[in-house]
Amino acid sequence: MTVRVPAKVNLHLGVGPRRPDGYHELVTVFQALSLYDEVTVAPSPGLHVVVTGEGAADVPIGDDNLAARAVRALGAFTGHRPDVTVTIRKGIPVAGGMAGGSADAAAALLAADALWGTRLDRTALESLAAGLGSDVPFALHGGTALGTGRGERLSPVLTRGEYHWVLAVADEGLSTPAVFAELDRLRAGAKPPPPVGPPDGVLAALRAGDVVALGKALRNDLQPPALRLRPRLQRVLDTGRELGAVAGVVSGSGPTVALLARSAGDAIALAASLAGAGVCRAVRRAAGPVPGARVVADTP
Numbered sequence: 001m002t003v004r005v006p007a008k009v010n011l012h013l014g015v016g017p018r019r020p021d022g023y024h025e026l027v028t029v030f031q032a033l034s035l036y037d038e039v040t041v042a043p044s045p046g047l048h049v050v051v052t053g054e055g056a057a058d059v060p061i062g063d064d065n066l067a068a069r070a071v072r073a074l075g076a077f078t079g080h081r082p083d084v085t086v087t088i089r090k091g092i093p094v095a096g097g098m099a100g101g102s103a104d105a106a107a108a109l110l111a112a113d114a115l116w117g118t119r120l121d122r123t124a125l126e127s128l129a130a131g132l133g134s135d136v137p138f139a140l141h142g143g144t145a146l147g148t149g150r151g152e153r154l155s156p157v158l159t160r161g162e163y164h165w166v167l168a169v170a171d172e173g174l175s176t177p178a179v180f181a182e183l184d185r186l187r188a189g190a191k192p193p194p195p196v197g198p199p200d201g202v203l204a205a206l207r208a209g210d211v212v213a214l215g216k217a218l219r220n221d222l223q224p225p226a227l228r229l230r231p232r233l234q235r236v237l238d239t240g241r242e243l244g245a246v247a248g249v250v251s252g253s254g255p256t257v258a259l260l261a262r263s264a265g266d267a268i269a270l271a272a273s274l275a276g277a278g279v280c281r282a283v284r285r286a287a288g289p290v291p292g293a294r295v296v297a298d299t300p
């Protein structure tokens with residue numbers, strides 16, 4: 001059973017104080033992008049994970065692998081032994097702030113559910129997804145959604161039009177906990193962050209289908225800590241704007257930089273000139289919003 005699952009970018013990522021459980025209260029707007037991983041789950045003796053594609057060597061394949069955890073969680077919930085091989089074909093940058101690991105967990109849940117015929121309803125799948133990671137429910141959901149809590153509580157967002165992105169992929173990933181911890185350090189001693197309000201600017205721009213207004217409204221509270229940990233990302237942001245991007249923002253906890261283009265044609269031109277500028281390891285194009293995780297084939 002094979003499931004295709006999209007990456008995400010946060011159009012707004014407002015981070016509140018650290019909670020007693022270690023997570024931060026978030027208000028975020030996710031958009032699913034047309035950059036995909038494919039996850040195949042097939043019966044085998046015991047649980048195994050195989051990863052192929054770009055950055056595959058950097059994905060842990062042991063018990064910690066999020067897709068393996070997803071299969072074990074579904075198995076425990078439904079009474080199935082997790083005797084499957086999970087094959088992950090990476091198209092989403094690894095440790096890039098685009099929720100690739102979460103996407104693989106969502107895809108593995110859906111694929112194992114289809115393979116075993118357990119047919120969990122949406123609520124049960126979403127609750128298992130939330131237990132696996134803050135971004136996993138959104139990878140199931142797709143489209144555009146407002147996320148609250150630690151990011152796992154979702155409501156759909158009204159959006160018009162298609163948005164064209166150019167993604168600057170960095171040489172080396174960043175750890176999400178390290179970026180949140182750096183944010184805590186930056187905030188230490190300062191007055192507490194203001195309560196995270198609703199992302200009105202982003203929501204209004206999406207409702208109107210206004211790419212320029214969306215560019216102005218992009219916000220990511222994890223950008224300053226990501227830039228502290230990886231100062232050369234500033235050059236990527238500056239170069240993107242010089243080359244004609246409407247706006248640029250670090251994607252999630254980074255280090256991928258997401259540049260918003262005015263149109264599909266502008267995105268092609270921007271991607272070519274950004275690749276020529278030599279400020280990042282790789283350049284990708286993607287459009288959003290796209291649907292969440294979907295079964296694409298029932299044969300490996």
Ligand code: C5P
Nearest residue numbers: 022023024026133134150151176177180
């Ligand atoms: O939920 P997930 O496992 O993807 O989160 C990875 C890490 O990111 C957490 O362990 C935590 O350090 C940080 N995080 C956070 N607040 C959130 C989401 C994630 O501090 N809302």
